[in-house]
Amino acid sequence: MEAVVNVLTNPYYIQVVTMMGIFLIAALGLHVITGVTGQFSFGHAAFLSIGAYCSALMTIHLHTPFILNMLAGGLMAALWGVLLGFPSLRLTGDYLGITTLGFGEIVRVVFINMKITGGAGGLGGIPRETNIVIVYIVVALTIWGLYRIQNSRFGRALAAIREDEIAAESMGINPLLYKIKGFALGTFFAGISGSLFAHMMQYLNPADFGFARSFEILNYVVLGGLGSIPGAILGTAVLSLAPEFLRFVQEYRMLIYGALMVLMMIFRPHGLLGGIDFARLYKKIKNKRKSVENKNTESI
Amino acid sequence: MKKNRYLLVLVALLALALTAVGCGGSKETPKAADGDTIKIGFLGGLTGGHAHYGIETLKGMQMAVDDINSAGGVNGKKLEIVQGDHGSNSSEAANVTQKLITQKVSAIVGDPTTGITKSAAQICQPAKVVLLSAGAVGPGVVEIGDYIYRDTLLDAVAAPAVTSYLSEELKWKKVALVTTTGLSYSEGLTSIFKPALAKYGMEIVAEQSIMEKDTNFSAQVTALSQKQFDGVVFTGYYTEGALFMKEMRKQGLNQVMAGGDGLLGKELYELGENAVQGSMVYAGFAVDTQNAAGKTKEFIEKYRAKNNNALPDMFPAQGYDAVMLLADAMRAADSSDPTVFKDKLAQTKDWQGVTGTITFDEKREPIKSPVYLQEVKGQAFVVKAVIPITQ
Amino acid sequence: MFWQQFLQQFWQQLVNGVTLGSTYALIALGYTMVYGIIQLINFAHGEVYMIGAFTGLILVTVYKVNFMVAILAAMLVCVPLAILIERVAYRPLRRSTRLAPLISALGVSIFLQTLVTLIKGGPNPLAFPQVIQDTVYVLGPVRFSTVQVIILVMASLLMVFLQFTVKYTRIGKAMRATSEDYETASLMGINVNRVVSFTFAVGAALAGAGGVLVGMYFNSIHPFMGVTVGLKSFCAAVLGGIGSIPGAMLGGIFLGIAEVMGVAAGFDTYKEAIAFGLLILVLLFKPTGLLGLPIQRKV
Structure with a gap:
């Protein structure tokens, strides 16, 4: 019992689990864009940084309450998502991917050159507002919200676009409009995640939001299982905790990570839980139990 | 065929889980009881882009710890280094810093880069652990709080x-x-x-x-x-x-x-x-083969003996001085409790190290002499x- | 006076830009050919280029060979490497989702970077020794260094050779047919797997040569050098129109000039963004790139 309490109050574990929650929100945002709508985004970290800087600057200069700043960070990221989405979501597949990648790099370079963000020296002096409770309340709200959206008319329209854009269009769905809405939703969550990150680290540096970070979040979503909320959760949990566990192999860590990415794709190209949502996951477990029970009765 | 694939995935996952568990287990083994040693954390990149700084700083720290321990330790206790490698990545550095603090270090000899030092300082200050950066030269470091120091020659x-x-x-x-x-x-x-x-x-x-x-x-x-x-x-x-x-x-x-x-x-x-x-x-440090004297000369000779005759650069020297500075502050305060010895550290004046003399001014910024x-x-x-x- | 100075600078910067651009072009060709045939952004291509550079370095420092030999050897090392990467990481995924091979490519890229870092013992850059007497030729307002001349000549030769292979040989014809329509080509009795392997091999050979040339030009190589150069070269390929071989050459040189001119014009702090900014602009107005064919929407 004492051991359990120790683990629960250990600041290191709390730190690691909080960070995981923050990145989970970002991954869920990307899940909407890539998993549900089927659009490539290789610049997700840029939206994190927009949300992070926006909310941090508001906290420092305007002293507005944190909840407000967090929402503002999310909305600012979504605004830029729409601004980028309008022209570029007409592009498809890889072209869209590479445009978002380019946008990500441009945002990073702009932050390096801006005075108010502290440039390359980074932005310090952000008060700590984030804690594990807030993060997991936001995580719960995000999952609940996404679950509701995915099973709504809007969510089904997004999924229809992913499955076949032309067929969706002939069913009366305006793909561009829906894609932009989906993109805005995804980038909103990225912005929220960035705001939480800023008020957790208390120090921001543009170097933390390069394309390596974007691909890391993409990995969470893809390896976990595209189009699946449990998949995004599993992917984020495994991959964001892996570096902590693999610290003992130090320099071989990235070697294993790279090889694992290749192997995962070859043996499980849809990720660990590709296309599985909560309802199906539940059903699957239930069915399995049933079939086991059936087998048992048969044997009797 | 299909079954085979699932089996492979399962094996791969199992292997990962096992390594994770195995590692988690070893981490929990308690070190010597808290009373016997004073733990000093090392925060730096032993891998990644700035690995050279980290590796060399750690070498200097280890030399200082060996010297102190062979001379009887500090306040009757031995020093021990706890390593924290952050792979030169600043968001991982936050996790590593937190981990060092939970391992009950008295002080952390910090990262040689300014950016990572700043994010580590945000964690050390509220946790009341001294962070002494051996290398950060940028602005806005010691302003973060009275537990944050550096021993570098400021630009x-x-x-x-x-x-x-x-x-x-x-x-x-x-x-x-x-x-x-x-x-x-x-x-x-x-x-x-x-x-x-x-x-x-x-x-x-x-x-x-x-x-x-x-x-x-x-x-x-x-x-x-x-x-x-x-x-x-x-x-x-x-x-x-x-x-x-x-x-x-x-x-x-x-x-x-x-x-x-x-x-x-x-x-x-x-x-x-x-x-x-x-x-x-x-x-702030150079090997002046003709004129080096005293402590500096001794340090250079020891370093060369341990490293195939290679000459030290400033990173091991700063790492060495950082540990020595901490040890002297702990001796002066007769305590390894950071809340106590940090005040003695702030009062350091004309302290003689291998890199020259160090004085902390009223803002706790180091003034080092000479410049090489x-x-x-x-x-x-x-x-x-x-x-x-x-x- | 001002005008004269400006012109002198302009010509010099143009030469620098074309030199830089032709190295981008060499790498962009690999991206464009692979994309043309199997619609994959081969993110590991930048790492092939990096390994080419390291092979060249080992050969000139340890074995003291002539730089031409080093270039050839780097090409020979990169070819089987790229074929192996394709076999292991991409071929099993050819009928998979669009994202799977991309992630796999990223995995290969991370793997190779770390591997080279480990073998080399750290991420610090290594000095690429001066392999040829670097003299400067003055031609009117412009100064050429020997290395610049070598890069321009080598790059042109390789590109002409490539163009010849694709246009006039049997395998070149097969490549064009496969890129036109993968399914139909295989129905016509073309061994598409061989064609894909060949495409990777040619791209890798060019990247390997590019790696050694860049090492000679900038005198410094490191395990992560393939990342930004790779991304920028991919931008160049898209700029020129992905799938188009002359497009990749044009895009590379265009990007090189734009970067050098941008820096000269005082946008040096935005250098990393120039390539991507251009890319977004071109994509918005002509989504298929400068020389690309229109995208067909298949129902």
Whole structure:
């Protein structure tokens, strides 16, 4: 019992689990864009940084309450998502991917050159507002919200676009409009995640939001299982905790990570839980139990 | 076939889980009871982009710990280093710092880079653990709180002294200033050099900026070739510095450059070869083979004995001094409790280390003397001048 | 006076830009050919280029060979490497989702970077020694260094050779047919797997040569050098129109000039963004790139 309490109050574990929650929100945002709508985004970290800087600057200069700043960070990221989405979501597949990648790099370079963000020296002096409770309340709200959206008319329209854009269009769905809405939703969550990150680290540096970070979040979503909320959760949990566990192999860590990415794709190209949502996951477990029970009765 | 695949995935996952569990288990093994040793954390990159700084700093720290322990330890206790490698990644550094704190370190000898030091400081200050950075030179570090220190030669102290030397001894009148944008170290140094150059009546005839990891400077050098100047003040790191000078020689420009300790590294002359001969670099520590004496001489000899006769650069020396400074503060306070000995640390005055004397001023910023100005000669840095700092 | 100075700078920067651009072009060709045939962004291509550079370095420092030999050897090392990467990481995924091979490519890229870092013992850059006497030729307002001349000549030769292979040989014809329509080509009796392997091999050979040339030009190589150069070269390929071989050459040189001119014009702090900014602009107005064919929407 004492051991359990120790683990629960250990600041290191709390730190690691909080960070995981923050990145989970970002991954869920990307899940909407890539998993549900089927659009490539290789610049997700840029939206994190927009949300992070926006909310941090508001906290420092305007002293507005944190909840407000967090929402503002999310909305600012979504605004830029729409601004980028309008022209570029007409592009498809890889072209869209590479445009978002380019946008990500441009945002990073702009932050390096801006005075108010502290440039390359980074932005310090952000008060700590984030804690594990807030993060997991936001995580719960995000999952609940996404679950509701995915099973709504809007969510089904997004999924229809992913499955076949032309067929969706002939069913009366305006793909561009829906894609932009989906993109805005995804980038909103990225912005929220960035705001939480800023008020957790208390120090921001543009170097933390390069394309390596974007691909890391993409990995969470893809390896976990595209189009699946449990998949995004599993992917984020495994991959964001892996570096902590693999610290003992130090320099071989990235070697294993790279090889694992290749192997995962070859043996499980849809990720660990590709296309599985909560309802199906539940059903699957239930069915399995049933079939086991059936087998048992048969044997009797 | 299909079954086989699932089996493979399962095995792979199991292997990962096992390594995770195995590691988790070993982490929990309790070290010697808290009373017997004083733990000092090392925060730095042993892997990743800045691995050299981390590895060398750790070597110096280990030497200091060995010296202290063989002399009986501090307040009757032995010192012990707890390593934290963050792979030169700042969001991972936050996790590692937190981990060191939960392992009950009394102090952390911090990262040599300013950015990571700042994010670690945000965690150490509220946790009431002393963070002594052996290398951070940028602004806004010790302002974070009274548990945050550094033992480096600050550019704000050194750059004006070097500028006066360039002006008075070398008679430079016109300079070209080259900054690595996107690198806080370089931008900070440039902002210190500018007023210093103006103060000593030197004119900046051209300003160019380059990017870190960039390898092509032909455009910037072509722009410089239109101007007349006595030398280049270069505020970036050695890789870019060496390549920049090579490009200058290629385009027929023969001026030398002067810069901060970011240029200090054997890579400068390995990469720069003939192009960097005569270029000058200042630092808080240098191996002055002729004039080194006392503690410094002893340190150099010990380092060489342990490292195949290689000469130490400033990172092991700073790491060594950091541990020694902490040990002396703990002795003075007769306690290894950071809330107690941090006040003694702040009172450090004219403390003699292997890198020179250190005084913490009223803002807890270090004032270090002297500044070593070194020149590239052949395949080595040779001390050109030792410039004392007058407070 | 001002005008004269400006012009002199302009010509010099143009030469620098074309030199830089032709190295981008060499790498962009690999991206464009692979994309043309199997619609994959081969993110590991930048790492092939990096390994080419390291092979060249080992050969000139340890075995003291002539730089031409080093270039050839680097090409010979990169070819089997790329074929192996394709076999292991891409071929099993050819009928998979669009994202799977991309992630796999990223995995290969991370793997190779780390592997080279480990073997080399750290991420610090290594000096690439001066392999040839670098003299400067003055031609009117412009200064050429020997290395620049070598890069321009080598790059042109390789590109002409490539163009010849694709246009006039049997395998070149097969490549064009496969890129036109993968399914139909295989129905016509073309061994598409062989064609894909060949495409990877040719791209890798060019990247390997590019790696050694860049090492000679900038005198410094490191394990992560393939990342930004790779991304920028991919931008160049898209700029020129992905799938188009002349497009990749044009895009590479265009990007090189734009970068050098951008720096000269004072946008040096935005250098890393120039390539991507251009890319977004071109994609918005002509989504298929400068020389690309219109995208067909298949129902």
